[in-house]
Amino acid sequence: MDQKLQMLLDTVRKLIRRGAYPHITKVLAKSHPADIAHLFRYLDLKEQRILFNLLADPEISAYVLSELDHATGAQLLEQIDKETITEVLQEMPYDDAVDIIRNMPEELAEEVLQSMEVEHSEEIEELLKYDEDTAGGIMATEIFSLREEMTVREAIEAVQGAEDIEMVFYLYVTDEYNHLVGVLSLRQLLTVPPTARLKDIMTADVISVRTDIDQEEVAHLVAKYNILAIPVVDEGNKLMGIITVDDVIDVMREEATEDIYKMAGSSDEELLYGYKSFKIARLRLPWLITNLFGGVITGYLMWLFKATLEEVIALISFIPVITGMGGNVGGQSATIVVRGFATGRVDVSTMRQVFLKELRVGVIMGVVCGTTIGLVAFFWHHNPYLGLVVGLAMVTAMSVAATMGVVAPFFFKRVGVDPAIASTPFVQTANDITGILIYFGTATLFLSYLR
């Protein structure tokens, strides 16, 4: 957080504690809307409610809501009166308004939609049809487009007359049926004769996406082609909306956070719950319970080998390190594959290569760690055979773990389970089990030398 924001945050917090509301209103009036929106992220829900109520200008309220996650946004809106809700929502870009309405109680949402001006509510109801995570769900519908038969002079006049299109960088060109047929830049308009027709100067090769494309796919395309906006068309190539790069940034950030959280058995929905401990616990528990039963199975296997263990009690000293290292290496491989899926670096066509690479790397690292732990075992318990057993078990466990870390995500992807969620607990449990089996298996085999 930068210093300016930190100061603003400290001031606002202090004033909220003191209940000095008129003072806060003054501070807010002097702040950039983006800073105010940013501020909300650091406040708890109670503080957010107070501050939101103090925003006098519906335009700023709208801005703040656009920047917050939509569930929080819906919660903040619910506490104010319906007329203001309607007013604020009408100030927002349709795509953001839709996301907030989705998160409202159904009854309130209906009421609000009915009290809106028809032109607004129609647009919003149109957008509500699209799935939240698709191009249709994130596109802005306030598009400025030009007809292909227009002349350059007419186009410039249209640009001059258009309101609220600060962010025009690409001018999309359509035919009489609103089919997307080309694209122009504003600068291009300035460098050609005013009488030229758009269809003769436009670039006919436009990259566009369909409304039902997944938002992650949209982010990939925008990043790949380095474009600032991508037009969205329906199945008949009619221009429906536009997705700008700032929405794409939000998508990318969300998806990265989602993946990171998922791999730790957490969930990005947690953010929505803020400090509600019970709800958060409920989100995380299924993953933990899965791991719990994995741990019980591992424990059961150890129990089966208790005769071996009772004979050579020294074996217990290396249980944590054998299972731990297997888990670590498997976790590394799984992370590389899962993140590779997300960035597009890993897919079915490279599976064999990735598998062989991770196997080689696993063997190399296994030999290094196996030798180290073998020597530790030898010098600690003064038994060269124990060193051998522990070392061998380590090499095998780490090599198996590395390949398991590759196979598991591919398997889960194949059967349609999200590899980011399922891979870590599976890989960890599987490696604990194979680690214990390999370790005690080897030990039982060499039992007469270990005694």
Add this chain to the structure above:
Amino acid sequence: MDQKLQMLLDTVRKLIRRGAYPHITKVLAKSHPADIAHLFRYLDLKEQRILFNLLADPEISAYVLSELDHATGAQLLEQIDKETITEVLQEMPYDDAVDIIRNMPEELAEEVLQSMEVEHSEEIEELLKYDEDTAGGIMATEIFSLREEMTVREAIEAVQGAEDIEMVFYLYVTDEYNHLVGVLSLRQLLTVPPTARLKDIMTADVISVRTDIDQEEVAHLVAKYNILAIPVVDEGNKLMGIITVDDVIDVMREEATEDIYKMAGSSDEELLYGYKSFKIARLRLPWLITNLFGGVITGYLMWLFKATLEEVIALISFIPVITGMGGNVGGQSATIVVRGFATGRVDVSTMRQVFLKELRVGVIMGVVCGTTIGLVAFFWHHNPYLGLVVGLAMVTAMSVAATMGVVAPFFFKRVGVDPAIASTPFVQTANDITGILIYFGTATLFLSYLR
């Protein structure tokens, strides 16, 4: 990967195997440069070398290099003759060329710089002064700016005359000393009288960054203010360059991948090594060796409790689950904090809140898991005291683990160690140790009831 690209990849691979090089040249000529660049990501270094040599147009070579990571780019360039290297680098935006030159052997870099036209080499040497991860290191220096005394008519003429500035969305305005004083949009120019002076119509409130600001900070600003480009100024507010949102997307993607990899004790530098197993193993080993010694310490503690264990062998059945669950919960908390640092949701001002939240969540989840495992222990070994010991140990271990997962990243951040790298191994080892101590401590305390 989309179908079109998959087909292209399959075709090119097949042709490379067959050595049908003239055929490949034809295929490449028909493909979009972005697709060709994307293709390179899926090829191994040998295939990349072959394909890169077949690119006939230096402009396309330049495009491909801009999209690849810079170390690979440097490796690909080294194999071709110096004149072509110079030619290709001159086709690239300066910021990308600089990054590639940084990755070349010093001698070759010097030679290439000397053979360049002076205007290019001067720009590049200027940029080489900035640190790679700062605003100066990623900015483009080919900026188009206007003087504040210009009239709108003059400004439009300047825009019409400027070459190669397809991507103009903001027009930056400077004073006679090249100080950044304002900003305009192209559309604004079209809607005001041609005789107006820029200084009277421009927005004087420009968000800019200094050359030495970290690139991650730049990404945050661009995302926060939803802007498409940010001007870069030196310490005297002189306009030095511009960073566009497509560069920011690359930064964000890099940083997210870096964080994810680091938390698994891997490194994003791995990508540079592709399939070189020994180099990759060397990158990952330090983290694993740290964990290895953590595991040995845990094992040593178990060894100290061997008397307890020999008396009540049933205790071994729950070692994996107690240490495992502590590691899981600690890992979740650590992940949430580390990712929170990156996205700005967590910082020192919210530390206490996050700590208390994770503690509460940890206790709740601990009670659920502790009850479960206590019942399992009771029914399995028919001993209510064992159930009690295991359950109690689980609740305590999980609660401690949850808070450790919060404290560790904050501590590492405070002492200047990257929390993404250090947190997981530390939290895991610390939790194994506390888990074992709590478990065997409780067991030793209740020893007479367990026998």
